[in-house]
Amino acid sequence: MINLLGNIIISIGIVFICFGVFGIFRFNDFYSRILIASKVDTVGFITIMTGVILKQGFSFFSLKVLLILIVMIITNPLATHSIARSAYFSGYRVKKGE
Template sequence: MDQWIDLAANLIIIVGLVFMALGVLGIYRFSDYFSRILVTSKVDTVGFITIMTGLIIKHGFEFFSGKILLILTLYMVTNPIATHAITRSAHISGYRIKKER
């Protein structure tokens, strides 16, 4: 049974890594700053949650998992706030989306 749990945890971790890798490609696909920061924040958050969930499953529910859950909670609070602050400062400083013709 432990082999199946390890396999499932490894697959979840791999899905998170693939999601983040595809997100990096998405960063190059978009042309303006605001689209890139949106993709970066979403991919970063979802990929991190997926990888940490895989680690929790892999190591079982013990003290280590509690620490990961604490880190995950702090990350889920601070990452959107940091992304918002960076994007807001770009908007306030006058950075605008260039219109394509």
């Protein structure tokens, strides 16, 4: 039963990432795209890794995956913020009227 639940959660993560890729192509603005990419990457990764932890059971492997998950939760928003901030400070602005 837990194996099935893990498969369902992994599938939800994959579907979420697919919708996110569609959202990235839908937006024209750099800042909108980077926002969508950051959210999709973080939430999709969280759901997929949660499914992997459930499928493998609670063991040393799950602890390692959980530590990777925590590092990803901390570093991904920071990296996205630094990319958007460097684009802003380098003079990249949103074009009006598009």
